Amino acid sequence: MSTESSHLSRRIAEHLVCIYPGENHQQLAAEYLALMGLTDQCASPLSHYNNWNETDNILITYGDSLIDDGELPLTTLKKFVDKQLKGVISGVHILPFFPWSSDDGFSVMDYLSVNPALGGWDEIGAIANDYDLMADLVINHMSSRSRWFDNFKKRIDPGKDYFFEASPEDDLSEVVRPRNSPLLTEYDTADGKRHVWCTFSADQVDLNFGNPQVLGEFINIIRHYLQWGVKIFRLDAVAFLWKQVGTPSIHRQQTHEIIKLLRTLIEHHSPKAIIITETNVPNRENLTYFGNANEAHIVYNFSLPPLLLYTLTSGNCQHLKTWMMSMPPAQSGTAYLNFVASHDGIGLRPLDGLIDDHDRTKLVNAMTAAGGKVTYRKSREGEEKAYEINIALYSALKGTLENADDGFQRERFICAHGIMLALEGIPALYIHSLLGTENDYQKVEHTGRTRSINRHVWHSENLERELADKNSHHSMVFSELKRLLSIRKKQPAFHPNATQFTLHLGFEVFAFWRQSINRSQSIFSLSNVTPVKQVINLADINLINTDHWIDLITEQHYDSLDGQLVLAPYQTVWISNR
Template sequence: MNNTTLKAPACLFDKVKAHLEIIYPGLDADTLARKAITVFKPMHDSVDDSSCVSAIPLWSEKEIALITYGNSLVEEEKRPLRTLNRFLEEFTHDHFSIVHILPFFPYSSDDGFAVMDYYTVNPSLGDWADIRKISDRCRLMADLVVNHTSSRTRWFENFKKGRHPGKDYYVTVDPECDLSQVIRPRTTPLLREVATPDGPRYVWCTFSHDQVDLDFKNPEVLMEFLSIIRHYLDNGVQVFRLDAVAFLWKEACTTCLHLGQTHKIIKLMRTLIQAHDPRAIIITETNVPARENLSYFGIGDEAQMIYNFPLPPFLLNTMVTGNSKGITDWLKTMPDTMESTTYLNFIASHDGIGLRPVEDYFSRQEMTQLIDLMKAFGGRISTRALNDHKDNPYEINISLWDAMKGTIHGREDNFQIERFLCAHTIMLGLKGIPAIYIHSLLGTENDYERRENLQSNRAVNRHIWNYPDLCKKLINPDDHHHQVFFALCALLDKRKQQPAFHPDAGQIIFNINRKIVAFQRRPNKKSNAPVLLCIHNITDQAVTIPRKDLPEQWQRTGVDLILEKTVQLDTGLNLAPYQCMWITMTK
């Protein structure tokens, strides 16, 4: 295992104070630092502010995440969180080391992302005891919905009445203020007029008028969220997903994206969280162009993980076009990660397949072609407003299973399962930690009824399974849900056995031809584990790779770990449509 470690700061108090001095210049940073540190005591190996050093690995090749809602699986008269735990026990066993339960708090809209009470589990799902039971099984990832609250939270009710806490918790602006540069992923009006004892106020709503943005210029808001983080830690949360954090700090006449105070607040949170639990991790959810996304690593002192947002659209486009040039060129440009940082690789999630991360890579023709094909497969396109006042494509809303129905060449075909599994095999081999959405794990189709009932494009990929019905499908060998689930689980088992798939292991991208995605993974120098050649046919045609086109060191006899068969690389390589190989050389 790679010795990725965490080191506590030489002087915690000084480090926290330094962050706060930059976030809140002119305020009493000493008092704020003491208040913040007190929330997180006792500290790891130390109850004072002096330094302590830990050598605790953050991750290994065995790290694989499952993304799910608390109620993605339901049973009659059963708490959904208990049904989820039952599914983890009965079907997934130890395949997943991390489980991301999407917001499990009382909410008013946006499937949980308009939080009404951060300290309470939604009683329709279960309670904190149910959450802790899942956290006993694996590392629990939870959302810290940090940018905004529900308009029905107690804080906002107090805001409207001019009471504390809440009176000064929200961003208010003069509607005449210049907000023309603000970037946001919605087309609804940015400001909402609210009656208060002091007259009408205009509150900032990045996402919807039910999601009101918090004002982190007020340090009491930050202290409130530090208390929330501590509450999560006490209830088993180890991975903190900072939702929509890029929008956190607002300044007129700016884009209000990625501002310096936002980065400092994340660094402060990391400092305090790690002092309390050195194995805890921050992951930032920033669905923005790739270069902007990378900034959330800081200099190794900010998020330990960032979402690899370009991967879903790149991989989807690769699979439906049968052309690897785009993804190969992009992978070659991806910077290596610093110590104690890595990517969270995924293809699908509860949201759509974001298009903004590839705006600088896809031509207009490529984008239009992909969008038109996804519409043909039952998808919808969500848009966002830009300064051109047009609705611009923001994300594709479709289940990944249906997105893989066919290609641009023949539309729907008979290779849906093979194409779907090939995409996941590529993702599982890439540098980083892989995450699989539960509806990809289960091969769930588009839920048109839910989309229409909720009048939400995203609902098409947020199906709620009746657990007994799902179990019947999972035990039926002729059902595609069974075939997808067990094929993916077999791949997960094989991946976890290979140190070359450690998140910190080296990666080299090869440019063999446009029908192939190929890369090498090399374990840590201290490991005696084998190097792997990961090679994937991304077309619906058989492909032959001549020996001369293979990397020089891969022209002898090897073993394909997926099929567990010997392969004669010295005579070239033959791959069936969508066949994938993880090859290690024989001695």
């Protein structure tokens, strides 16, 4: 065995000592390496290497967000991206495209198949050939209608010991919950009634990673995805992975060690592959998933969407500034994933410690007035707290906390993205934000689920008609966001790991400075977050007199730094020296 292979086996075994202290670590390491198809010749990845740059961004979409009669939805999606977004979007995150029983895909019945209603692996591979494909590894739980769970109830393998069980008599008071549904669900099995842990719903039964076979199954699944071109793995709900009665059962050390192990395996198989952790939790907890640059390559910036929403509806960026100044720069080889909206609602737990209850309540009330729905969870003290706002972002930004509709909806919406696109990190845009889709009340009524409000399905013919109409807000939003993305990808100062400094220009203008890694380019991003114009002295921005400055968005030149910058309501400028 080569020195590198021996070193790799040793690394895997070291992870396993923490995860499974009572197991034969060398034997398990050999099994996992074989499942991953790693050999003596496997390449060792470069440490602290950025597998991304300023040209990278991600489109978030369901496989059937766009449909066309008589055509597989994945084919329709590929046609749309090729026609409308080629050269603008670099990556595509297709939300769970597997056979599922509930939760719009997040209750997976078979990890190794594509939902035939969407297409097949050939259609997935076609997208992966032209774009960086991001796929969900729904790793915490599985459908109660899956073969594994059917075997669990029959008490046969594979599946007999694949799901986490507890007793109603156990002390589960410390468990952190994202839902109000019962934690344990009773099922009849071949050897009696058993109670299965269900973090999210009775149809989403939690897997038992205390069983090394379960981890082995997922290693095999990962290898399958890699073979079909998946480059980016989104570890869904991974914070809840390791359960232990009598503890909060979130962020356990074994969870972090499993992520490290998966990264080691994935990087040695495909050095350019990336792990993203989906951990919708308070900010400080979220940051722990970077580890020491040896866990997630990328973490979601979950605090950004609710903070931006509050900033633009309140006209005050104090909380956003305070948060940004507290954010550590990501080490090389790691990055933030910035987003303003996603397929889920706007999570409120990431505001913990950032916004007080009074301001949070004002935001929730304003979103309810804008037609949004609010879901709640129970705290460990038994108190009901707003957990998530379900609303389409375009509808959410129709007005302010004080004015339900002030006529600045589109401007506010573009401003949110102008800020997000300039921040340190990689931008991700939900397809319904890109298209300016509004609240879908009909779908909520049809499904009975509040999250459906932001999961509209476009018929391609209707969408094409809207995008062709220059007076349609869908067309105006789509064109402007595409233009901003096209500008962004040409700027070295917008590299995801380029330097970022917060500027202090009051609470009405959110401003920061980005500087390229080689220091050749500086961009000053300034956004008026109010419905009235703001005037800034150019001398206060710290521009260098010897450079020539231009706003990349409007192409306005600033030949003299003695003048003033006038920002229209919700206007963003990207002032660059090149």
